[in-house]
Amino acid sequence: MYKLVLIRHGESQWNLENRFTGWHDVDLTDTGAAQATMAGKLLKEAGFSFDLAYTSVLLRAIKTLNIALEEMGQHYVPVERHWRLNERHYGALTGLNKAETAEKHGDEQVKIWRRSFDVPPPFVEDDSEHFPGHDPRYNNVDPAILPRGESLKLTIERVLPYWHDAIRPAIQDGKRIIIAAHGNSLRALVKYLDDMSEDDVLGLNIPTGVPLVYELDENLRPISKEYLGDPEEIKAMTNAVANQGKSN
């Protein structure tokens, strides 16, 4: 039996401002940093220790991981950062306020953009500031495979190769692992691990900064999963994420 911990980054500045974020690189808010500290505390109290950590190349996930590991006294754990764990790219929606977008296009359309399985947002052009090809951190990635906008389906297609090539073999090698990533890159992983249907994943929302602990059998099929923390608080945080795309 293996244990795997997933954690979405703590609240970011654009979560607070309710803006579509995607690959835009925003920092944590003070609340987000406090959530990361709390996550570290809960993991420490539950007796976790890690051999290896994975995260994206975005500040909010990197910082959440660092803060949590430091709180656990495990700041020395090796970290692999990879663009394939980045948030789903929100294309031309990047930067827009979610509630205002719902007022303009309707709650239903925004729900489709946010949570449908295979409807991508409108894509950005290559000359957009939100096309990652202009960002030096992606210099080693073929621009042809860099996203201009992604559905959850497209996100799954770029997250899973990293799972299969890097993370899964490390787990099966006995490494105790934490993955700090994003709302939708983690929805991609959870859909895969839990073998969720395209319909069921529509209702899946992941709260910020709360550790999600999986127990996996030798074939990496889930035996159990649970969030660490106060269930009522986690439920309220999860509902808040679901409601971000509604008009006021």
Ligand SMILES: O=C(O)[C@@H](CO)OP(=O)(O)O
């Ligand atoms: O804006 C985003 O990048 C994501 C996560 O914060 O939002 P949503 O929950 O709307 O998919």
